[in-house]
Amino acid sequence: MTDKKIEVKGLTLVFGKNRERGIKLLEQGKTIQEIREETGIAIGVNNVSFDVEEGEMFVIVGLSGSGKSSLIRCMNLLNIPTRGELLIDGENIVNYDKEQLKELRRNKVAMVFQHFGLLSHRTVLKNVEYGLEVQGVDETQRKKKSLETIELVGLAGWEDYFPRQLSGGMKQRVGLARALTNEPEILLMDEPFSALDPLIRRDMQKELLSIEDYMDKTIVFITHDMNEAFRLGDRVALLKDGELVQLGKPKEFFENPANDYVKSFIEDVDKSRILRVKSIMEKPTIVGTKGQNRLELVEQLVELQIEHCYVINEEQVLIGYVELEKLKNSQQETIDKSIDRNYEAINRNAYLSDIWTKLSESDIEVAITDKRNRLKGVINYEAVVEALS
Amino acid sequence: MFEFPDFLRFEISEPIDKVVQWMLLNWDAAFEAIRRIILVMFNGVESFLSIIPWWLYIIGLFIIGWKLYNVKAGIILSMMLTAIGLFGLWDLMIYTLVIVIISVIVSILIGLPTGILMAKSELAKKIIMPILDGMQTMPSFVYLLPAIMFFSFGRVPAIIATTTYAIAPLIKLTYLGISTVNKEVIEAGKSFGSTSMQMLFKIEIPQSLSSIMTGVNQTTMMAMAMVVISSMIGAEGIGEQVLISIRRLEVGKGFQAGLAIVFLAIILDRILQGSAKKLKERA
Ligand SMILES: Nc1ncnc2c1ncn2[C@@H]1O[C@H](COP(=O)(O)OP(=O)(O)O)[C@@H](O)[C@H]1O
Ligand SMILES: [Mg+2]
Numbered sequence A: 001m002t003d004k005k006i007e008v009k010g011l012t013l014v015f016g017k018n019r020e021r022g023i024k025l026l027e028q029g030k031t032i033q034e035i036r037e038e039t040g041i042a043i044g045v046n047n048v049s050f051d052v053e054e055g056e057m058f059v060i061v062g063l064s065g066s067g068k069s070s071l072i073r074c075m076n077l078l079n080i081p082t083r084g085e086l087l088i089d090g091e092n093i094v095n096y097d098k099e100q101l102k103e104l105r106r107n108k109v110a111m112v113f114q115h116f117g118l119l120s121h122r123t124v125l126k127n128v129e130y131g132l133e134v135q136g137v138d139e140t141q142r143k144k145k146s147l148e149t150i151e152l153v154g155l156a157g158w159e160d161y162f163p164r165q166l167s168g169g170m171k172q173r174v175g176l177a178r179a180l181t182n183e184p185e186i187l188l189m190d191e192p193f194s195a196l197d198p199l200i201r202r203d204m205q206k207e208l209l210s211i212e213d214y215m216d217k218t219i220v221f222i223t224h225d226m227n228e229a230f231r232l233g234d235r236v237a238l239l240k241d242g243e244l245v246q247l248g249k250p251k252e253f254f255e256n257p258a259n260d261y262v263k264s265f266i267e268d269v270d271k272s273r274i275l276r277v278k279s280i281m282e283k284p285t286i287v288g289t290k291g292q293n294r295l296e297l298v299e300q301l302v303e304l305q306i307e308h309c310y311v312i313n314e315e316q317v318l319i320g321y322v323e324l325e326k327l328k329n330s331q332q333e334t335i336d337k338s339i340d341r342n343y344e345a346i347n348r349n350a351y352l353s354d355i356w357t358k359l360s361e362s363d364i365e366v367a368i369t370d371k372r373n374r375l376k377g378v379i380n381y382e383a384v385v386e387a388l389s
Numbered sequence B: 001m002f003e004f005p006d007f008l009r010f011e012i013s014e015p016i017d018k019v020v021q022w023m024l025l026n027w028d029a030a031f032e033a034i035r036r037i038i039l040v041m042f043n044g045v046e047s048f049l050s051i052i053p054w055w056l057y058i059i060g061l062f063i064i065g066w067k068l069y070n071v072k073a074g075i076i077l078s079m080m081l082t083a084i085g086l087f088g089l090w091d092l093m094i095y096t097l098v099i100v101i102i103s104v105i106v107s108i109l110i111g112l113p114t115g116i117l118m119a120k121s122e123l124a125k126k127i128i129m130p131i132l133d134g135m136q137t138m139p140s141f142v143y144l145l146p147a148i149m150f151f152s153f154g155r156v157p158a159i160i161a162t163t164t165y166a167i168a169p170l171i172k173l174t175y176l177g178i179s180t181v182n183k184e185v186i187e188a189g190k191s192f193g194s195t196s197m198q199m200l201f202k203i204e205i206p207q208s209l210s211s212i213m214t215g216v217n218q219t220t221m222m223a224m225a226m227v228v229i230s231s232m233i234g235a236e237g238i239g240e241q242v243l244i245s246i247r248r249l250e251v252g253k254g255f256q257a258g259l260a261i262v263f264l265a266i267i268l269d270r271i272l273q274g275s276a277k278k279l280k281e282r283a
Helices: A021-027 A032-039 A068-074 A099-107 A124-135 A139-153 A168-181 A196-214 A226-232 A250-255 A260-266 A294-304 A322-331 A353-362 A380-389 B011-027 B028-051 B054-068 B071-086 B090-120 B122-137 B142-151 B155-179 B183-191 B198-208 B211-233 B237-248 B251-282
Strands: A004-012 A043-053 A057-061 A083-088 A109-112 A184-188 A218-223 A236-239 A243-248 A287-289 A310-311 A317-323 A345-348 A364-369 A375-379
Touching: A004 A021, A004 A068, A004 A218, A021 A032, A021 A043, A021 A083, A021 A375, A043 A068, A043 A322, A043 B054, A057 A226, A068 A184, A068 A218, A099 A109, A099 A124, A099 A196, A109 A168, A109 B183, A109 B251, A124 A139, A124 A168, A124 A287, A139 A168, A168 A196, A184 A236, A196 A218, A196 A226, A218 A226, A218 B011, A218 B054, A218 B251, A226 A250, A236 A250, A236 A260, A243 A260, A287 B142, A294 A322, A310 A375, A317 A322, A322 A364, A322 B122, A345 A353, A353 A380, A380 B028, A380 B211, B011 B028, B011 B142, B028 B054, B028 B090, B028 B142, B028 B155, B054 B071, B054 B251, B071 B251, B090 B155, B090 B237, B090 B251, B122 B155, B142 B155, B142 B211, B155 B198, B183 B198, B198 B211, B211 B237, B211 B251, B237 B251
Parallel strands: A057 A218, A057 A236, A109 A184, A184 A218, A287 A310, A345 A364
Antiparallel strands: A004 A043, A004 A083, A236 A243, A310 A317, A364 A375
């Protein structure tokens, strides 16, 4: 079971001074547009509920003005929700006092901004150090850590440049490095790539996926681009006029669009280039563990009528697979000598269009792994065909 | 004719005099403290400026002009400074410079916090902004009055008058700078858990530095303009030369002193503008 990292419960955000009146009008069943036209009260988010799971890449998508920024800014209280609860690790942050809020922002949640939000009077290094600096971390330590993340985002050698000397893509890498240096558990990204050229955007998407794959952070990512949403998201939430229209895995949007609005939204999306392996992979029915008793596994496989299964070690890392026939004929106590290490695995972030050949050549289920080669799931040819149909 | 009727009289001059008398009597200690502080500053700055030999000023100015602009600017600026010396006004210029520098320092000490306060508090802005507008429309010699009232004649009231006259643009531009820092940059600062002091010193002030520098520049220029007028209440310096020449109808001398003031103003303006530009390039 995965844990709930963020829980949003009945969240409503009204701007300005007449907040109570706004709430009342909403309760009377008026729409956001009606309220804005009749009273001028702006409402950013209207009664939204969802959970974000630990380690998940959760994407919020919607047209401009649909309330995406309003919503994500509630998660570090840059906006204070008018109604509802927002739980992080089970704690309602809405009522946090100044001190608790400071701790939350320093230790748990970091944000990346659409227009980067860099400090123009500071070098790349000093920008990246900022989060640690306000926490009072000493200079050598924060420099060491910052250089590591600068390297991670591919900016090694640019430490002493000023933001104005960098291209847009590089600036956002600084923004990302700055957020990562804090080692947050949750990364909030408000349209981080929208200001970038399409080509650079692709690069950044790829890189974000690889960083995420490696670090296992919970990421809330915002975009107005449906393609980007489906390319990146483990799950996607579609917002319209401050309300949640549909929430689910990318493939569920295609299988079961909630209404015509969703249909029109996903109309011209090329599924194979957007759906990622991890959105359609399945949990393996059974997995062997290194050092496991041979007869025990044989028994399990026979019972499930399965011919082979993958084997992992204590750290979940995939080391190979075993075949039932071979296992039966072995004389060993454990399964270790029977493990076949000639397997091919696919990274969980690969797109369906890219794994097509590999999949059609393999006669067994293909293993899906993350960057550290930990087994995350399996996938077979039929599942892909079905997802793309 | 339509003369204003004699019986409709309500003069406020008398009560004002009374209030001033009362303040002088009861706040004596405060005025004395202000006078002392200013005199200490005056002596400090003056003795510092006086140790530096004249040729070092000229060389230093050449280098500054060269670094901020180009060699040509360096040459022109240092030639202007040399001219002041050739006119025989070097010592008086230093004296004028001391008054200007102290006025600018005091303006910064008071103006920076005031500008920040206005940016942070809507109420403070609503109260202070109209006062600043009023100050900027008032004729400059009006500022001499309160200075004389509380500090009589000499360098202290001159500095007080110069400062009150010159401070407005610095406050306004500090306010403008702080309140127009990019919203996303502010949010970024907050999102990392900065305290409000960290926000101020690590983000807001550095980000508005070029606007603040423009304010310092304008304040300096106004202080230069006021320094001549302040000589009416006993400030020595080049301004006094102009005043004396006017009284004695010495046109040549007056013109020469006037030119020296213009040169000094240009020099200060170029230095400050150049630094403000350098700061802006960073942003
Ligand atoms: N600070 C604010 N004050 C008043 N209205 C706001 C504010 N911020 C956003 N809004 C309004 O809330 C709605 C949602 O905006 P936003 O959350 O920025 O949308 P998105 O990020 O999806 O483009 C818009 O109608 C916008 O005008
Ligand atoms: Mg937005």
